[in-house]
Amino acid sequence: MTKVSETKPIKGHCPTCGDEKWADTVGHYNEYSSDIRDGIWVSIDHRILKCRGCDAIYHQTDRVFSEDMFYSQNPETGEEEYDYEHDVKHWPAPNKRPRPNWLERLPAVDTDLYKLLNDVYSALDIDLAVLAAIGVRTTFDRGSELLGIDSSLTFSEKLTQLVDKGFAGATERDALSVMTEAGNASAHRGWRPSSDQLDTMLQIIEAFVHRNFVLRTDVTELKNAVPAKPPRKPKNPST
Numbered sequence: 001m002t003k004v005s006e007t008k009p010i011k012g013h014c015p016t017c018g019d020e021k022w023a024d025t026v027g028h029y030n031e032y033s034s035d036i037r038d039g040i041w042v043s044i045d046h047r048i049l050k051c052r053g054c055d056a057i058y059h060q061t062d063r064v065f066s067e068d069m070f071y072s073q074n075p076e077t078g079e080e081e082y083d084y085e086h087d088v089k090h091w092p093a094p095n096k097r098p099r100p101n102w103l104e105r106l107p108a109v110d111t112d113l114y115k116l117l118n119d120v121y122s123a124l125d126i127d128l129a130v131l132a133a134i135g136v137r138t139t140f141d142r143g144s145e146l147l148g149i150d151s152s153l154t155f156s157e158k159l160t161q162l163v164d165k166g167f168a169g170a171t172e173r174d175a176l177s178v179m180t181e182a183g184n185a186s187a188h189r190g191w192r193p194s195s196d197q198l199d200t201m202l203q204i205i206e207a208f209v210h211r212n213f214v215l216r217t218d219v220t221e222l223k224n225a226v227p228a229k230p231p232r233k234p235k236n237p238s239t
Ligand SMILES: [Zn+2]
Pocket: 014, 015, 016, 017, 018, 021, 051, 052, 053, 054, 055, 056
């Protein structure tokens, strides 16, 4: 282990503050292996980092492989130079999609709904696109069940009931239909959506969950907070 005082601060992706943040190395281990016959080697620096901004502790690996090099030309001397490529990864994995600020309100609504949606974000963070798409569909299932829609119905029937009961409009019905079809394709045919396609699916499920489980509560609270209109004074017939 390396003492903090012996190391210079380095930059890492803090799980709280974001990328390119200064951190101290509070633990270090170098894993090295080589093949003498072929002259190739791999070096992995494992670092436990402590963010200088928020004190968060996280793990960084810096992997260098002897055969992965990039070449450049020195602008002053014109000579060709080379350097090793560094494959830097962090754990916890940096968030690929920012969590909506209302996410932490969901446990009060339903822990399963919260866990399902949270798992979708976790799958996105580590590029598990197929599992994220399946998770979106399952989150929709749980959400519609909470709204009183019979879980044994087909997706099409669920969507019809959601519209009939006022939980979704006609336009949203189309969006939810495309989203569930996409989730089905991943679940049954292993379809892997692109990041843009996943982004669209996330926008649809976030809008559905937010409107039905967060905004409704806010609207009710707002309604109760607005002072009632004072009763109108009767008009004086003499004026
Ligand atoms: Zn931080």
